[in-house]
Amino acid sequence: MSLEPVSQRTQPVFLRNVRFGFGGRVIQDEMTFTIEDGEFVAVLGPNGAGKTTLLKLLLGLIRCEAGEVMVFGRKPRRGNSGIGYAPQFRTLDANFAVRARDLVGFGLDGHRFGPGFPSRKRRKLIDEVLEEVHATEYAEASVGELSGGERQRLSLAQVLIANPGLVLLDEPLTNLDIAGAQEIITLVSRLCASRKVAVMLVTHDINPLLPHVDRVLYLANGRCAIGPPQTVITRETLSVLYNHPVEVVEAMGKKFVLGVET
Amino acid sequence: MFHSIMGLYHFQFIQNALLSGIFIAVACAVVGYFLIGGGYTFAGHALPNIGFAGAAGAVLLGIKPVYGLFAMTILAGAAMSAGGREVRERDVSIGVVMSFALGLGLMFLSLYGGYGERVYSILFGTVLGITRNNVIFTGFMGLGAVCLVLFLFRPLxxxxxxxxxAEAKGVPVGLLTMVFLVVVAVTVSLAVQVVGALLVFTMLVGPGATASRLTHRPCRAILLAALLGVAYMFAGITLAGLSGDWPVSFFIATISFLVYMPVRIFFRGKAGRAPVSCRDIQGHMQRCFLNSREECKKRAAQC
Incomplete structure (x- = not known):
């Protein structure tokens, strides 16, 4: 890879020779890649390969053990307003009196102290972002009453309202049916283009994403590979990554990786 | 009837009870809303019981039970914030600590030997024995708790x-949880002195749970919970004053139960598991009712 001078490392994500682990175990070593503005990257790999931990590293919630990590040209730090993050598990309580609108509002000023009096400007901002993710019709509904897809849209709205340059989505497609997943993907890919935000989307199934993503980051076996789907999800690349023979089968326009547990 | 009720309100001790009752009801409702939302209802049950152990220990040491009550609940509240984020995991560790505290309390009582009148007043409250100074202290602390929660409103x-x-957004999650649970501990300690350790749960969770079923808006839910709490407290004290013998906490718990049940049945949330099930509340009420009946019998025997 080419070593850019320091002044140019202002990409949303810049990693060089990074090693990080979880609970005393190294899960990724020599990780090197960059993500450019407005790029849509799918993060793939088996359980425990470090997908969520990588996101935590970028969020400044954990530190890397070696190498260099830069987010918009700066070291990762907690509460970075340049990053929007939608975590994986959300236990939304039916008994908690919170509306869809309030959930989105957390993304705007949930980290500020003081009671936070309602204002016309705040309301307008929330309305706009709800419109953007097509969630206006259930803006006033209790979050406990919403479906998985509707909640996922709200998560997206909560992230977008802070106007981030980098969006990290941790498994937003789990628990959604095919149509629901397709809607979220279309939404994300459109936002990616219109807002020029870089998106890293962690997923188990690349197929619904194939027509939309620019590149794929594949994590496995302590290593990673990054590139367009047609060069990463191949027998050659994945066999090297997993360090044993892997077969990629294409059928009905979809890719299936055989010989490993994904 | 009307005249006897109005006559009741002329008594100084009834006025004191009502005033401190209002402060406690408001503080409990505000704190309770967040307690329910965060899945901390079990902490609301455990804290008063742990406070009872503290009071018993204080009696044994020869100091005021109130000091032991505050010290133990605040300590336990701060410790609970480290109990993990998963509700199930947290509830198990809270349960273990609570039963340890209850065991300690029992031992303190038996070591003390005599009939722990002052400790029993912690268990059941002394709503009709409140002094003006108690009212001022309760008002001060209760308002403090409410103001702190309002200041922390959005991040909390x-x-x-x-x-x-929230953590990814830079909110100090651990610190905030700890501060909140200490506020809960203070509120619980205030309320224990009036409604008793066994019935604090009713004031903490009853109004909040009912209000959360009636409205989706956070601010309205909190306001409604406070209103309900004050109404329960007013009605409970009035009814107890009129009946003469029956304990205030019994009336408050019964009213809370009778309001929650129809709301729970007719305003059902579509999805999700309720953090406080009917069974939790029913079981709690049964236990409290049995205990307060025993207490009545015991008192009657003494007379």
């Missing part, structure tokens, strides 16, 4: 609702 709501996203 975020943390109770979605701690992972």
């Amino acid at each position: 709501l975020f943390v109770m609702f979605d701690p992972i996203a």
Whole structure:
């Protein structure tokens, strides 16, 4: 890879020779890649390969053990307003009196102290972002009453309202049916283009994403590979990554990786 | 009837009870809303019981039970914030600590030997024996608790609702949870002196749970919970004053139960598991009712 001078490392994500682990175990070593503005990257790999931990590293919630990590040209730090993050598990309580609108509002000023009096400007901002993710019709509904897809849209709205340059989505497609997943993907890919935000989307199934993503980051076996789907999800690349023979089968326009547990 | 009620309000001790009752009801309702939302209802049950152990220990040491009550609940509240984020995991550790505290309390009582009148007043409250000074202290502390929660309103709501996203956004989740649980501990300690350790749960969770079923808006739910709490307290004290013998806490718990049940049945949330099930509340009420009946019998025997 080419070593850019320091002044140019202002990409949303810049990693060089990074090693990080979880609970005393190294899960990724020599990780090197960059993500450019407005790029849509799918993060793939088996359980425990470090997908969520990588996101935590970028969020400044954990530190890397070696190498260099830069987010918009700066070291990762907690509460970075340049990053929007939608975590994986959300236990939304039916008994908690919170509306869809309030959930989105957390993304705007949930980290500020003081009671936070309602204002016309705040309301307008929330309305706009709800419109953007097509969630206006259930803006006033209790979050406990919403479906998985509707909640996922709200998560997206909560992230977008802070106007981030980098969006990290941790498994937003789990628990959604095919149509629901397709809607979220279309939404994300459109936002990616219109807002020029870089998106890293962690997923188990690349197929619904194939027509939309620019590149794929594949994590496995302590290593990673990054590139367009047609060069990463191949027998050659994945066999090297997993360090044993892997077969990629294409059928009905979809890719299936055989010989490993994904 | 009307005249006897109005006559009741002329008594100084009834006025004191009502005033401190209002402060406690408001503080409990505000704190309770977040407690329910964050899945901390079990802490609301455990803290008063732990406070009872503290009071018993204080009696044994020859100091005021109130000091032991405050010290133990605040300590336990701060410790609970480290009990993990998963509700199930947290509830198990809270349960273990609570039963240890109850065991300690029992031992303190038996070591003390005599009939722990002052400790029993912690268990059941002394709503009709409140002095003007008690009222001022309760008002001061209760308002303090409410103001602190209002100051923390937005980040606290975020943390109770979605701690992972809140942490990524830079909210100090651990610190905030600890501060909140200490506020809960203070509120519980205030309320224990009036309604008793066994029935604090009713004031903490009853109004909040009912209000959360009636409205989706956080601010309205909190306001409604406070109104309900004050109404329960007023009605309970009035009814107890009129009946003469029956304990205030019994009336408050019964009213809370009778309001929650129809709301629970007719305003059912579509999805999700309720953090406080009917069974939790029913079981709690049964236990409290049995205990207060025993207490009545015991008192009657003494006379």
